[in-house]
Amino acid sequence: MSFLPAPLEPVRPALLTRVAPVTRLVVGIAWLGVAVIVAGPAVPFGLAVAALAALVLLSGLPLARVPTRLAPLGLAALGLGLLTVLVDPANGDPVARVALALGPLRVTDAALSAGLTIALRLAVIALVSLLVFATSDPTRLADSLVQQWRVPYRFAYGTLAALRIVPLLAADWTAIGTVRRLRGIEPRGVRGRVGAFGNELMVLLVGAIRRAERMALAMDARGFDGDQPRGVFRPIALGRLDAAVLVGGLAVVIAAVAAGRG
Amino acid sequence: MIGPSGSGKSTLARALAGLVPHELPGSWCGSLRVGDLDIASTPARVVSGQTGIVFQEPESQLVMPRVEDEVAFGLENRGWERPAMRARVPGALELVGLAGFEARATAALSGGEQQRLAIADVLAPMPGLLILDEPTANLDPPGMDGVFSRLASIAAARTRTLVIVEHRLDAALPLADLVLLLNAGGRQLAFGLPGEVGRAHAEELARLGSWVPRAWAGWTADDLPGPGAGMVQPGESRHEPELAQPVEGHAVLIADCVTVRYPRAAEGVERVALSAVSLVLHAGERVALVGPNGSGKSTLLFALAGLRRPSGGTVRVAVGGRLPDLDPARLPGRMLARVLGLVFQNPELGFVASTCAGEVAASLPVQGRLPDPADQQVVRALRDFGLEALADEDPFRLSEGEQRRLGIAAASVIGPSILLLDEPTFALDRRGAEAVVGLLDWLRTDGQAQLVATHDPRLIAVCDRVVALDQGRAIFDGSAAAFLADPPFRPAEPWRR
Numbered sequence: 001m002s003f004l005p006a007p008l009e010p011v012r013p014a015l016l017t018r019v020a021p022v023t024r025l026v027v028g029i030a031w032l033g034v035a036v037i038v039a040g041p042a043v044p045f046g047l048a049v050a051a052l053a054a055l056v057l058l059s060g061l062p063l064a065r066v067p068t069r070l071a072p073l074g075l076a077a078l079g080l081g082l083l084t085v086l087v088d089p090a091n092g093d094p095v096a097r098v099a100l101a102l103g104p105l106r107v108t109d110a111a112l113s114a115g116l117t118i119a120l121r122l123a124v125i126a127l128v129s130l131l132v133f134a135t136s137d138p139t140r141l142a143d144s145l146v147q148q149w150r151v152p153y154r155f156a157y158g159t160l161a162a163l164r165i166v167p168l169l170a171a172d173w174t175a176i177g178t179v180r181r182l183r184g185i186e187p188r189g190v191r192g193r194v195g196a197f198g199n200e201l202m203v204l205l206v207g208a209i210r211r212a213e214r215m216a217l218a219m220d221a222r223g224f225d226g227d228q229p230r231g232v233f234r235p236i237a238l239g240r241l242d243a244a245v246l247v248g249g250l251a252v253v254i255a256a257v258a259a260g261r262g
Numbered sequence: 263m264i265g266p267s268g269s270g271k272s273t274l275a276r277a278l279a280g281l282v283p284h285e286l287p288g289s290w291c292g293s294l295r296v297g298d299l300d301i302a303s304t305p306a307r308v309v310s311g312q313t314g315i316v317f318q319e320p321e322s323q324l325v326m327p328r329v330e331d332e333v334a335f336g337l338e339n340r341g342w343e344r345p346a347m348r349a350r351v352p353g354a355l356e357l358v359g360l361a362g363f364e365a366r367a368t369a370a371l372s373g374g375e376q377q378r379l380a381i382a383d384v385l386a387p388m389p390g391l392l393i394l395d396e397p398t399a400n401l402d403p404p405g406m407d408g409v410f411s412r413l414a415s416i417a418a419a420r421t422r423t424l425v426i427v428e429h430r431l432d433a434a435l436p437l438a439d440l441v442l443l444l445n446a447g448g449r450q451l452a453f454g455l456p457g458e459v460g461r462a463h464a465e466e467l468a469r470l471g472s473w474v475p476r477a478w479a480g481w482t483a484d485d486l487p488g489p490g491a492g493m494v495q496p497g498e499s500r501h502e503p504e505l506a507q508p509v510e511g512h513a514v515l516i517a518d519c520v521t522v523r524y525p526r527a528a529e530g531v532e533r534v535a536l537s538a539v540s541l542v543l544h545a546g547e548r549v550a551l552v553g554p555n556g557s558g559k560s561t562l563l564f565a566l567a568g569l570r571r572p573s574g575g576t577v578r579v580a581v582g583g584r585l586p587d588l589d590p591a592r593l594p595g596r597m598l599a600r601v602l603g604l605v606f607q608n609p610e611l612g613f614v615a616s617t618c619a620g621e622v623a624a625s626l627p628v629q630g631r632l633p634d635p636a637d638q639q640v641v642r643a644l645r646d647f648g649l650e651a652l653a654d655e656d657p658f659r660l661s662e663g664e665q666r667r668l669g670i671a672a673a674s675v676i677g678p679s680i681l682l683l684d685e686p687t688f689a690l691d692r693r694g695a696e697a698v699v700g701l702l703d704w705l706r707t708d709g710q711a712q713l714v715a716t717h718d719p720r721l722i723a724v725c726d727r728v729v730a731l732d733q734g735r736a737i738f739d740g741s742a743a744a745f746l747a748d749p750p751f752r753p754a755e756p757w758r759r
Binding site: 137138139157160161164165167168172175176178179180181182183184185186196199203206207211214215217218219220221222223224225227228229230231232233234235 | 279280281285286306307310311314315317319321322323324325326327328330331334335336337338339340341342343344347348368369383384387564567569595596598599600602603604606608610611612613614624625627628658672673676
């Protein structure tokens with residue numbers, strides 16, 4: 001029984017699946033940083049368009065499944081954008097230009113721009129995280145972090161092992177609620193419910209810690225103790241393709257900023 | 263290595279792997295040498311180059327998402343060169359019968375395949391000593407079969423030493439050249455040839471509460487005695503008089519053509535977990551639900567308990583001695599709890615209180631009473647289940663057998679007319695299993711119907727009826743004797759007595 005959504009994975013070879021995960025990470029961080037820092041909706045708009053184009057042309061992801069996957073973040077972007085438009089303090093400024101007036105409701109140009117910026121920034125975050133993380137499996141990301149960035153392998157592969165436990169915890173969580181229901185345990189009132197939730201969380205935590213301890217023991221028994229040079233089974237090399245993606249990705253940022261100014 | 267629960271088998275196994283005293287510290291005396299290494303003074307990392315250990319639970323020893331990466335993990339840790347790893351990984355998979363599985367996802371393997379993968383993992387660096395700590399405890403009979411046949415061929419190659427801790431002795435004993443027998447205090451009782459140790463100590467082993475291999479004793483499942491001494495007074499009714507009693511022998515649960523389809527899974531295909539399964543439970547009857555892992559046993563338990571609404575078919579339960587005419591999925595919580603109890607394989611998931619008494623008392627509100635740990639009924643249940651000395655103990659600190667008994671005690675206080683149990687004797691030694699069966703016998707004297715999902719042939723032997731599932735279909739429904747005489751599955755450990 002799986003209660004977690006199936007992972008979104010590339011279904012065909014594409015440019016982004018062939019470059020090292022750290023390359024995508026660098027470009028992704030640059031895009032996100034610029035989209036969040038630069039004021040106004042123009043730059044995040046340009047980057048969102050570019051990210052969408054990369055998703056369609058370069059990611060190899062099954063496009064039919066992307067909308068459902070992005071729906072929660074998309075709704076959040078819309079909601080947050082709309083909220084910003086409605087409550088932005090600029091709406092109270094009597095001299096500001098009014099874009100829309102509906103009875104007592106008064107929306108200024110500044111508020112409209114602020115709301116649009118927020119929504120577009122969230123869109124960039126959603127699209128870029130897909131481009132960076134969904135285009136290769138976590139193993140390759142861990143490999144790349146260890147090989148290219150010298151991230152300690154105990155941390156990288158330890159995290160990978162922890163990820164394996166997540167679906168098991170999801171199953172545990174469902175079972176915990178089920179047992180309580182079948183025992184007729186029905187917490188009353190807010191305090192009762194909060195207490196019961198805390199207790200369920202505690203049970204989940206105890207189980208998670210036990211699992212983690214057993215896993216750590218099994219890993220140490222296989223020589224995973226961090227003070228010897230480690231072999232590399234899946235080498236990841238940086239090549240011309242990585243350089244091209246890096247240059248291209250940074251060029252997009254510069255173009256977006258330039259277009260935003262002009 | 264043979265011995266009852268708590269005899270230190272796992273501790274010794276971990277010491278051989280260098281995990282005790284380095285990763286799991288404790289006081290240490292005497293000397294232990296593995297090959298030319300002195301365990302106490304050698305770092306675990308060095309020991310781990312010479313030994314490999316496989317644990318009970320496959321899911322908490324596999325690290326990597328893909329099969330070949332998983333096998334390579336231990337080689338990478340030991341600094342192997344890439345060409346050597348590339349050459350070794352397929353060989354290690356071949357040894358455990360997983361040739362060609364390189365690109366598969368570890369999470370998608372069956373329990374038996376995962377456990378064989380774990381064995382390939384530790385075989386890959388070619389250790390001189392392979393230690394297996396209850397490697398088949400979590401597996402169904404086909405999975406166990408696969409592991410033991412692979413271990414047999416590894417043992418037959420005579421290239422490395424195997425140390426196996428197992429309570430499924432009938433399968434493990436034929437592999438053994440030597441047997442080490444430990445008692446409950448962790449002391450060595452005997453070390454020698456299996457036949458000699460068996461002749462001299464089989465009786466003592468049974469008395470200690472350990473399972474005894476068939477080759478050693480004329481022991482059969484009929485030996486499973488009633489309740490442990492002093493735990494339960496036979497004939498004493500445990501129900502409160504005002505509770506309606508189901509009529510002895512009448513149907514209390516009717517499942518008719520229950521079909522369960524899981525919605526789109528990862529592959530985008532609908533999976534049928536149960537296909538038109540029909541089943542009747544009568545008051546006072548104990549029915550075994552058997553079948554390989556993934557055959558739909560848990561799904562059926564969930565559907566019968568009203569926790570998963572079937573995509574087709576109906577489930578009806580009897581309430582208060584009437585005919586079975588109510589859908590459990592529509593019953594309000596407390597009413598449902600009075601009719602149906604479900605005891606999970608892992609009792610920890612159900613624990614709600616910080617003491618055992620509180621745990622049992624948490625069931626009282628179902629009967630409209632306050633959850634008072636000093637309530638007479640709580641005290642009695644703890645006494646009946648042999649837990650009175652542990653009343654103020656934290657449930658999480660109990661042994662596995664004690665936790666299982668506490669789980670059943672908490673369910674029994676409600677006195678549901680139908681009790682569903684998932685592997686109630688799982689991983690228990692003989693004493694623990696007998697205690698559980700004794701309690702189930704006793705709960706049944708008041709007409710409780712019991713449905714027990716299990717792989718354990720000893721437990722099947724003390725059921726009235728067996729329903730066997732295979733790939734979501736009921737392929738057998740008949741007496742336990744008929745099932746055990748001609749089981750529809752090919753089991754590793756004889757179902758046949």
